[in-house]
Amino acid sequence: MRNFGFCGAILVVTASVALAAGSGGARGKAAGATAQSAPNDKEQMYIGRADQIRAGDKLFRQHCAECHGADGHGIGRAANLQSPHVQAKSPAELVEFLRNGNLWKGMPSWAGLPEERRWQIVAYIKTLRAQ
């Protein structure tokens, strides 16, 4: 009897993971393959768009402002996001940098944030050069 319960739970977990992969794929197709789009497509979806920049501003205040400052100028060892060095990076490079972080130098990985939110943060970071 207990084996049925154990096997049943394994089935539930397996089905959940399968559903996760399946729903992700379906959503990707329905929404223009968000996660599999080329960087240029992502740039068009996120960079320079007012609603995405406002969402990125909110996320920046939640996750980044404490180290980088509300205007991104950088506090202590945290990088100045207004600097030409950062602003010269392409949005796709910045999104990838957010995913990996720089663990040796204290920049955490933000892989736990959905990729969509990392693009929204970069959309906001790209507006900092104008300040």
Added chain:
Amino acid sequence: MRFAWIRCVLWLSALIVAGTAAARPAGAQEPPYFVAYGQAMEEPGNLEINFNASYGTQRGGNDYIAYWTEFEYGATGWWTTEFYLDGQSTFHDSSVFTGFRWENRFHPLMKQHWINPVLYVEYENTTEADKTMKEVVGFDGQDDFVPRNSELNGTDHELETKIILGSNFKGWDVSENFIGEKNLGHEPWEFGYAVGASRPLRLEATPRECTFCRENFVAGAEMYGGLGTVSNFTLNGTSHYFAPILAWRLPNGWNLRISPTFGLTDASHLFMLRFGASYEFAELGRKLRSLFQ
């Protein structure tokens, strides 16, 4: 006298809650599991305080509430250290402080991959009355909790190791843990596992601040159990649990979690309800250092 430590914890908790009013919150990205660990590390310099409880029912023995407080600190980008204080109250019995744990997690790879390993080492100094069940190993089961608290006097000094594997894909966190635990007395290695999957209900953030919007909720499930000992590596006679989880991030920085947990085998506890609240203090290390400069 027995409740003196509970009063201390309550006072400490009240101070921490009051302190959050003056602190700026930080955005946590850890998955919401109670037992399984993901690959996410605490951000360097941040201190996250978790208050957790587990209400458990048993086929034999009295119901209980086990509670533990976690102090999780990001020492560096690749090293997170965490200190736990554990206690429990058993109905029709007593409340006892059950010990402490000190854990360290190390992220050895500097870049993200499909599967990311994290190494985990923990020292536990807990009594036999500890009911937090932060992990299930060996032949841990509900029979361990049946005796009265006064009969569970022995202290366990244990070394717990884990290999944590974590993946992030299309908003999903998938985590697998393989656990090896050694009582530093003359006990064999015991093994266990924990797996979990979770995902925010909405991947993109909305431009406005909101409390009940889907982006603030994370849903998932975890499963964990024992795998016997080094001399008897088996599923027979071990306990296993399945637990759906819902987490809610409030705009003021608090994170709330709840997880009904179901025992799957005869050795398992019948049902547990785990719940917790956490708050992350951003850049606490830098602020403390600045006080002395």
